[in-house]
Amino acid sequence: MNEEHFQLLGDSTPIQLHESGISLVAPGLFGQGAVHPRREDPGGRSALGEQDALARALDESACEDRFTLVLEAPTPETGSGTGGRSGSTGQSGGPVADDEVLLQVPLAQDEGAFLLYLDEAGTASFHFAAPAEAEEPLPSSRSWGVATRPTFRVPLRQGRDLEAQGGRGLFSRIASKVIKVIVVKVAPDAVGGLAARGVRSWEERFRAHRGLHGGSWHELLAPTPGDPGDLRRLDGERALLLVHGTTSTTAGAFARLADQEPLLERLRLRYGGRILGFNHHTMGRSVAENVQEFLDAFQDAPGRYTFDVLCHSRGGLLARALAARSAGGTLGGLSLRAPEGVELSIDRIAFVATPNAGTVMARPEGIPGLVERLTNVVNRLPDSAPVIAAGALLALAAATVEATLPRLPGLSDQVPGSDLQQELGASPLNGDRWFALTAAYRPSGNLVDVVRAGAMDRIFGGTPNDLVVPTEGVSATPFFTLPPARVVEFPPERQVHHSAFFQQPEMERVVEWMEGD
Numbered sequence: 001m002n003e004e005h006f007q008l009l010g011d012s013t014p015i016q017l018h019e020s021g022i023s024l025v026a027p028g029l030f031g032q033g034a035v036h037p038r039r040e041d042p043g044g045r046s047a048l049g050e051q052d053a054l055a056r057a058l059d060e061s062a063c064e065d066r067f068t069l070v071l072e073a074p075t076p077e078t079g080s081g082t083g084g085r086s087g088s089t090g091q092s093g094g095p096v097a098d099d100e101v102l103l104q105v106p107l108a109q110d111e112g113a114f115l116l117y118l119d120e121a122g123t124a125s126f127h128f129a130a131p132a133e134a135e136e137p138l139p140s141s142r143s144w145g146v147a148t149r150p151t152f153r154v155p156l157r158q159g160r161d162l163e164a165q166g167g168r169g170l171f172s173r174i175a176s177k178v179i180k181v182i183v184v185k186v187a188p189d190a191v192g193g194l195a196a197r198g199v200r201s202w203e204e205r206f207r208a209h210r211g212l213h214g215g216s217w218h219e220l221l222a223p224t225p226g227d228p229g230d231l232r233r234l235d236g237e238r239a240l241l242l243v244h245g246t247t248s249t250t251a252g253a254f255a256r257l258a259d260q261e262p263l264l265e266r267l268r269l270r271y272g273g274r275i276l277g278f279n280h281h282t283m284g285r286s287v288a289e290n291v292q293e294f295l296d297a298f299q300d301a302p303g304r305y306t307f308d309v310l311c312h313s314r315g316g317l318l319a320r321a322l323a324a325r326s327a328g329g330t331l332g333g334l335s336l337r338a339p340e341g342v343e344l345s346i347d348r349i350a351f352v353a354t355p356n357a358g359t360v361m362a363r364p365e366g367i368p369g370l371v372e373r374l375t376n377v378v379n380r381l382p383d384s385a386p387v388i389a390a391g392a393l394l395a396l397a398a399a400t401v402e403a404t405l406p407r408l409p410g411l412s413d414q415v416p417g418s419d420l421q422q423e424l425g426a427s428p429l430n431g432d433r434w435f436a437l438t439a440a441y442r443p444s445g446n447l448v449d450v451v452r453a454g455a456m457d458r459i460f461g462g463t464p465n466d467l468v469v470p471t472e473g474v475s476a477t478p479f480f481t482l483p484p485a486r487v488v489e490f491p492p493e494r495q496v497h498h499s500a501f502f503q504q505p506e507m508e509r510v511v512e513w514m515e516g517d
Contacts, residue, residue, distance in 0.1 A: 004035040008073050012096060020067050021106035021146065022181070028098025028156075031073025038066050049118065049174035053390060057170070058182070060206055060391025062198055063398050066113075067105075067181040075099055075119075075156040075177075101154045105181055109147035112186040112401035118171055118178040120159025124379060126372050126397055127154050154179065169382035170375070170390060184398040199408060200284035202395040207249065207281055212297045214276045217264045221251050228276055228297075235303030238347070239274035240267060240514070245313025245353075245387070246410065250277030252386035253312045256503035266511045271308075282314055283392065286409035287420055288332030291321050295328075295338050302341025308348040308514050312387075313469065313498070314414055316354025320424050322346050331423055332413070350510045351436045352501050353466055357473030358416030360460070364407055371397045377467055377497065384499035416473075425479045435486045435513045437501055438474035440464035442492035468498040486513070 004019040008029040015024040020035050039045060042059075043052045048068055058065045076098045096102045105113055115127040129150035156177070171178075184198070213225030220226070220242070244253035254277075257264060267275065280290045298305070309319040321331060323346035328337045338344060355362070361370040371393050377384050378393070399408075413420040464471040471489065475482040488506050490496035496504060 001037045003037065006033050006035075007031075008033055008071065021149075022067065022069075023104040023149070024069075025096050025102040026071070026073075026100075027096055028076040029071060029073035029101070031071065033069060033071045033073070036068040036070065038064065046172065049171045049176075049178055051170050051172055053385065054170040057390035057394050060202060060389075061394035061398060062184075062201065063394055064183040065180060066183045069103075069179040069181070071101075071177040071179070072175075073177070075158050077158070096153070097155075099156045101156060101179070103152045103154065103179070103181075104149040105152065106146040107148050107150065107183065110185055111148075111183050112398075113150065113181055113183045114397055114401055115152050115154060116180040116182060116397075117154050118180075119157045120175055120177065121157075122171055122379065123157060123159070124171070124372065124375050125157075126368055126375075127152050128368065128400060169385050170379040182394070182398070184401055186402050199392070199395045199399050200281075202392055203281045203284050206389070206391060207279065209249070210279050210281065211293070212276050212278055213250065216273075217258070217268065217275075220275060220277050221255060221258055223251050225250065225277065225279060231298060231301035231305075232303055234274055234305055235301075237274055238271065238306050238308065239276060240271045241307040241309045241319075242275070242277040243309055243311040243315030243318050244277075244279070244282075245311075245315050246282045246414075247389040247392040248282070248312070248387050249279050252389075253315070254310075254502055255386045256383070256500075257507070259503050260505075260507060263507055263511055267514070270511070270515055278318075280318070281410065283396075283408045283410040286332050286334075287314075287317050287321050287413045288325075288334040288336065289409070290318050291325055291331065292334065292336050294318075294322060295326070295336065295342070295344070298342045298344065299339045302339070304343040306345050306347055308350075309346060310350045310352070310510060310514075311354060312352045312501070313354060314410070316349070316351040316356060316474075317413060317420065317424075319346065319349045319351070319354075320356070321420070323349065324424055332409075332420060348433045348514055348516075349435070350513060351434065351474055353438065353469050353498050354436070354474050355414050355469045356436075356475070357470065357477040358418060358421055359414055359469050359473070360416060361468060362411040362414035364412075367396055367411070368400050371400070373467065377499070381497060381499065384497070387499040421477075421479075431480060434482060435510070436475040436482050437488045437490075437506065437510070438469075438471050439466040439490035439494070439496040439498075439501070440471045440492050441466045441497040442495065443467075444495070464492075466496070466498040 001019045004017050006015055006017060008026055008031045010030040012025060012027040017035055036048060043055050107113055117125050117127060129152055209225045212228040214228040215226035242250050242254055244250050278294060280293060311319045325331050325336050326344040326346060360366055374388050375393050378388050378390050412418060475487045488509055
């Protein structure tokens with residue numbers, strides 16, 4: 001299709017965009033707009049505010065970036081919109097307010113869609129279709145192959161950029177509203193559906209390097225993992241294991257350790273170079289499956305192995321599971337078994353931003369808010385990009401398009417009170433060798449509006465958190481509480497968020513803990 005331009009006249013008359021087949025109602029907007037067709041070339045379109053990282057994320061997610069609407073019109077002062085599924089009520093929500101836009105998008109029978117709205121301040125929100133209603137006649141000139149026209153209601157925000165400078169991870173600064181129509185293949189009424197399988201497919205394609213890997217610090221933190229070498233060299237010795245969190249890798253989660261060369265040297269000397277990373281799938285596979293995969297890595301290397309663990313986020317749950325089931329047993333309905341001749345134990349664990357008490361953001365109904373918040377984190381805090389994969393976030397957004405919200409085992413394990421939490425229960429006998437780093441993050445600049453307006457802030461209910469994990473839940477759970485001497489808590493004024501721990505000087509405490517008797 002060709003680029004299509006239109007006028008916004010500030011009334012409730014539907015605007016029919018014949019090239020795209022989109023219908024638009026924007027009663028409070030005065031200005032002009034344009035619809036841009038799908039991106040044909042690799043990379044982002046700078047004129048539309050797209051960074052190359054956004055283009056890569058869309059390509060990775062297997063979603064189709066079908067239409068991009070650019071609206072050059074200010075939001076009326078009455079604007080108070082919020083994003084997320086709860087804000088998308090469709091025509092049944094009543095008349096379209098001055099600070100809203102209503103869109104109908106033509107789709108084929110096997111397609112679903114979601115909207116990604118970016119305001120003038122660079123704040124992103126996701127919007128999902130309203131419940132299906134009686135269909136209105138489709139425009140005859142553009143109806144071929146169209147089976148549905150879902151309705152999206154987008155509350156508009158006052159886009160005031162509070163940051164004079166600073167990088168953006170996904171979108172550059174532009175002075176217009178951008179609404180992207182992102183299309184995904186779906187399997188109606190199928191539990192798990194095509195979209196949820198798309199999340200697993202993303203992991204298979206973009207987290208293909210699984211298992212143990214080793215080498216120097218440079219090799220450990222390289223994008224392509226190195227061979228772990230002969231594991232039998234660790235027999236009878238103490239080694240350090242690095243375990244990453246959701247959507248990440250060893251290289252991504254621990255990248256900022258490279259800024260602390262003295263710390264890395266102390267760890268190298270402490271462990272005699274016996275340092276390994278463990279790359280694994282964190283959404284489509286459960287923690288129990290991760291445990292068995294770790295044990296299987298020693299299939300051809302009988303011996304006695306002792307690991308200290310430095311872990312980030314969900315990786316801490318895997319560390320606890322390894323500590324509890326390294327000799328085998330049942331976990332998450334799986335019968336775990338260590339290879340014959342392998343004795344494996346976990347000694348010290350340093351939990352960094354681990355949801356030991358769970359996080360509500362992992363609930364299926366919380367996934368839209370999880371995606372929205374983390375997308376803004378990656379956009380506003382570009383140093384989060386190596387830790388949080390934007391392609392995985394868009395794959396998760398696609399999964400929420402279907403009627404049945406996805407239940408991904410790797411996320412379900414992180415829900416407060418999950419079966420995994422209950423099974424792991426209290427700390428084992430060596431729980432006195434557990435340590436924690438946690439943070440209460442206070443957003444600033446444009447990110448303040450993201451947190452205040454987002455649905456996830458209402459779910460956290462004012463509980464201090466690092467944007468992803470409740471602050472207290474890293475070191476205190478219904479089953480155990482770590483003493484203050486073994487906890488480092490970053491106060492709000494330190495501005496330490498979920499992905500910003502490993503560059504902090506307090507990481508020296510981890511070395512001290514690991515070097516202790």
